[in-house]
Amino acid sequence: MTHHIIIGGGPAATNAAETIRQFDRGESRITLVSDEPAHSRMALPYWLAGSIPRAHAHTGDDSYFQTLDVDARIGSRVASLDAQANSIALDNGTTLPFDNLLIATGASPLIPTIPGTDLPGVHPLWSLAHTQSVLDAAAGIERPRVVMVGAGFVGFIVLNAMFKRGWQLSVVERESQVLPRMLDPRSAELVERWLASKQVTVHTQTTVEAIRQGSKDAKIIELAGGETIEADIVIIATGVKPNIELAAAAGLATDQGILIDECMQTNVPGIYAGGDAAQGPALFAEGKQVHAIQPTAVDHGRVAGANMAGHEVRYPGSLLMNVVDVCGLQCASFGNWNAPEAEPTTIDSPHGYVYRKLLWTGDQMAGAIFVGRANDMGMLTDVGMVKGILQTQTPLGPWKDFLCESPFDIRRAYVGAGIARKLAGATLLGRPTRARRHQFGGVKAVVPENPALAVYVETKAS
Incomplete structure (x- = not known):
């Protein structure tokens, strides 16, 4: 066997x-x-x-x-x-x-060579044990003061969880912006402005020189410019x-x-x-x-x-995609979102928190950046559709010009270019998709009816 x-x-x-x-x-x-x-x-x-x-x-x-x-x-x-x-x-x-x-x-997790990363209350957050340690460190403190070292994708997922707890948050990032591997400078500027409105303090273009023990259980974080921050918990989120x-x-x-x-x-x-x-x-x-x-x-x-199992299946390739909720502001980037040679289509609302950037190679979408409020269901739907457009690598023809004029009407181009029909007929393993076995015995997964799917698949462009 x-x-x-x-x-x-x-x-x-x-x-x-x-x-x-x-x-x-x-x-x-x-x-x-x-x-x-x-x-x-x-x-x-x-x-x-x-x-x-x-x-x-x-x-x-x-x-x-x-x-x-x-x-x-x-x-x-x-x-x-x-x-x-x-x-x-x-x-x-x-x-x-x-x-x-x-x-x-x-x-x-990558742990930087900073004095004090081995102190109690200084943690990465990458495992079950790490998470339990952070919860234990916060127990009994009404609004723990937290310093996040690193402002990347993983760090911001953790930051959002702590924001929901009502904790006091500061972020330190060595690059000139937050989310430097995910957002361009303009979209990052929107995120930083949003964080300021939520009383999250952001320190960019600086590094942590040392973490030392303060009074009682507090930690003193020393920044490169001489500034210090006091915290109850320090999260190390400098990559993996x-x-x-x-x-x-x-x-x-x-x-x-x-x-x-x-x-x-x-x-x-x-x-x-x-x-x-x-x-x-x-x-x-x-x-x-x-x-x-x-x-x-x-x-x-x-x-x-x-x-x-003996069935030859070839993988077309993974799509680089990150979606993160930043304290109520949804940010997403896909594919070759920072390609300097790509042709950009950009829409920016200077008075709100809305930003969209589509990047093109000919009439094919090569990447995208979206920023918008997390409760905007239209944006969340568009995120899924852009993923489909990129994964199928479909030449959009006249639909490219349409999206350049109307970047908020992703659905019309998605349907008109036949993306939904193409995705509905294809699966990763080349066979009909099956429901996954539920991980916990005796509990069955429930899949609700989704009439919208039929509309997207069957609708023909006029």
Whole structure:
């Protein structure tokens, strides 16, 4: 019987296990090894905000793995990989042979070399344990003072959770703007103005020189210009790095991440990689990229699982896409949003918090930036449609001119150019989409009727 081993407990790992079972219907062995319980890192801020209990951050319990007939070794760590002998060794000395292996080891937070990052109350926020530590540090403080070191995508997801708690927030960013890997200077200016209106203090173009212990449990954050900030909690959000050490030690090809092809396979046949640890095909980019975002991890897991089960599936490439709620202001960027050679279409409201930028290569959309209020359902719908336009890489012809004139009427171009029909007829694995098994035993997922979908798919352009 074929034996598949999956290393990791994130979305790439669990989606791979589900996909293998969809294809082979239990005709193989699956072993999953993870040093943490299966969970979604993107759910941690919702737990931090108090929107969900801790249990809802988990993506699989014992009954879930039993339903999939997966031997889940939760709490175990892979100590080494022998790529020649097709085996892994666990930290308890157990050796497990495999026919196919998926390495979905994720990423780890980057901790800058700043004095004081090891003090109590100074945390990254990347794991279940980190989140619990922050909640423990805030317990008993009416409105904790928090300093966020780093103003990137991950940092702002955490910032939004703390804003919902009513905590006092300051942000320190070494670049000249917030969200420098996601927004252009004009859209970032809108975000900074919005944050000021919400009493969030932003310090850009400066660095933290040291963090030292203050009175009682307070921390003193020393900035490069001599300014100091006092805080109860310091969050380190200065980026992440792919966990490639296991793969590199085994002789697999690595760069920034573990290098994979369109089938998610590494340079060693039968060994696959996916998620934040992998560097693979990407849309609107030269060469292979690390896209440490959950949609890419899900795609990687599904494609890897299909190929491990013996069904050749090729991945067209991941779309770089980030969407974040900044204290009630929705920000999104897609694809090649900062391409200097692309032709821009920009609309900007100087009196409100609205910004749209579409970038073009010929009559194909190459990237986009959206900023608007989080309660604007029209904007949220447009975000999904722009994603579809970019993923299908459809030449829009006359619809490009239409969008240049009317960038708020995405729906008309989406329907008129046939994007909905194209997406409805295509799935990642080349087969009809199936409902996912629910992760928690005895609870069935409910999918409501969506009459709007039929309208988008069936409507023809006039």
